[in-house]
Amino acid sequence: METEVFMTMVYAATHDLYWEVKVNALCFWEKVIDQQMSHQGMIDGRFPSVTFSRENRKIVTLTEEEVKLRINKALEELGHRGCLQVLLSAIHDCDLQVVYKAVAITTSLSSLLSQYGILPVGSTSRHEVSTFTCADNGTAPQNCEERMPDIDGVVPNSDQIIENIVNESDISLLSQVYHSKMNVSKTAPSRTVIPMKAKDFLLALSAVNLQDLLSERTQWIDNCSESLNCLLDDIIFTHGDPENIIIDCY
Known part of the structure; x- marks a missing residue:
């Protein structure tokens, strides 16, 4: 116990x-x-x-x-x-x-x-x-950095990935990446x-x-909070007069 x-x-x-x-x-x-x-x-x-x-x-x-x-x-x-x-x-x-x-x-x-x-x-x-x-x-300590999924044991570079995505014959690459990211384990995490x-x-x-x-x-x-506030101000300014925009904060 x-x-x-x-x-x-x-x-x-x-x-x-x-x-x-x-x-x-x-x-x-x-x-x-x-x-x-x-x-x-x-x-x-x-x-x-x-x-x-x-x-x-x-x-x-x-x-x-x-x-x-x-x-x-x-x-x-x-x-x-x-x-x-x-x-x-x-x-x-x-x-x-x-x-x-x-x-x-x-x-x-x-x-x-x-x-x-x-x-x-x-x-x-x-x-x-x-x-x-x-x-x-x-x-257990581990490396937080995620790696791209290996395809046939090879890790492709960025140019190769783009070419593969553009090429219709390699659309399976997107399918593999999608299924690997969206696969949700039904088993409870080990403790x-x-x-x-x-x-x-x-x-x-x-x-x-x-x-x-x-x-x-x-x-x-603190820097992230300040940057977020600036981003929100830019969004409001871009979409018109801030005084005419009503935002429900709740």
């Missing part, structure tokens, strides 16, 4: 159509992170000098190496449940509110990792951004969680500047 819950929350955080659902799912994963760290002995955002070990049933001194082992153990568990994959996907989400929440959670986790020497301080200052998106199962190792997450996280990513995404959306 617990596994099904985690798979469902992975899917909700990465594939739901509403940003509110994604944000709430991220809140769930934020609680899971806190819970895993608490299980490893963290109290109020930090590890004390000593803690009680449930496994050994005795008091354990939390040395620097012991703390690193415990944090890595928590990361491994988070990766097994799909939490790390969700964070890497959500920071590149198309909804800005989802990105805000994901960046806030990831920044908090990064600070903890840097505090205990697991993630080197300043390692996230690089401007290179590795894009991680979730596949149909909501977890299997592909585990992620802690070292892979740290490597991906070290290649992302979270604040730059957030600033660029915010600026991009």
Whole structure:
């Protein structure tokens, strides 16, 4: 039952159509992170000098190496449940509110990792951004770039495609493209969680500047909004006197 819950929350955080659902799912994963760290002995955002070990049933001194082992153990568990994959996907989400929440959670986790020497301080200052998106199962990184369908094992160039379309004898090309794009699968998407190792997450996280990513995404959306407003103004101006045009905004 617990596994099904985690798979469902992975899917909700990465594939739901509403940003509110994604944000709430991220809140769930934020609680899971806190819970895993608490299980490893963290109290109020930090590890004390000593803690009680449930496994050994005795008091354990939390040395620097012991703390690193415990944090890595928590990361491994988070990766097994799909939490790390969700964070890497959500920071590149198309909804800005989802990105805000994901960046806030990831920044908090990064600070903890840097505090205990697991993630080197300043390692996230690089401007290179590795894009991680979730596949149909909501977890596996993949390349977002779509390829043109291969015809007889060959990928034609643009000129060849145009010639084939113009040529009536190759009208089957359009048919193949149409059917490949319009084919709708009747099977439900898989929700299997592909585990992620802690070292892979740290490597991906070290290649992302979270604040730059957030600033660029915010600026991009602002520019798109401004461009859209200008486009609407041009459309209204082209079709006559704006004062004589009544638009039902509702």
